[in-house]
Amino acid sequence: MQVSLSEAQQAIAAAISEAERIGTRMCIAILDSGANLKAFVRMEDAHLGCIDVATKKAKSACLFGMPSGEIGKLSQPSGPLFGIEHSNAGLITFPGGLPIVNRDGELIGAIGVSGSTVDNDLRVATVGAMAIGSTEVPEHPWRS
Incomplete structure (x- = not known):
């Protein structure tokens, strides 16, 4: 199952609303469950370097x-x-990226936010993800 374009746009709209509410400018990326870009926005005046970080x-x-x-x-x-951040052509391992899970417990994609403090990035990402699902991925054997 994949995040739909409509869902991705809903998540971005919710994230933008939260970013504006707290007075920040963010880059917001939504990926499908294959880690492919589905939707992206760079708010006015968001740092250029945050494009890559959010994704x-x-x-x-x-x-x-x-x-x-x-x-x-x-x-x-x-x-x-x-050292895992060196795998997969580069990862970011600080807060602001969340899995997006549908009501059936399936991973449908992820959201990444960058542009402010990591606390604000995580806050905005959470609002975006929760607009269309949850962030709780079912247990996986290697996570315990």
């Missing part, structure tokens, strides 16, 4: 079925995923 946050969340910030915790020098 890679979403890619990280999508490919590993967990928030990008959780991958970051596992990728610290003493962690089991140390």
